[in-house]
Amino acid sequence: MKPRKSTAILGATWVATFVLYLFVKPDQPATTGITQVVNTVPALVNTEQAGQ
Secondary structure: OOOOHHHHHHHHHHHHHHHHHHHHOOOOOOOOOOOOOOOOOOHHHHHHHHHO
16 A cells, blocks of 8 residues: 555654654763752751851
8 A cells, every 4th residue: 555645744754853853962061970959059068047
């Protein structure tokens, strides 16, 4: 069974977009295994400031 022309064009466009993405995607940074949430303060610092 032969696909319709429009279906073939959509499929080819999707494949071309995916291949282009593989070439231009940014590199993944090396992870150290420890992730830190931005703008967090350890509890010890909070209790020291509260006691002053």
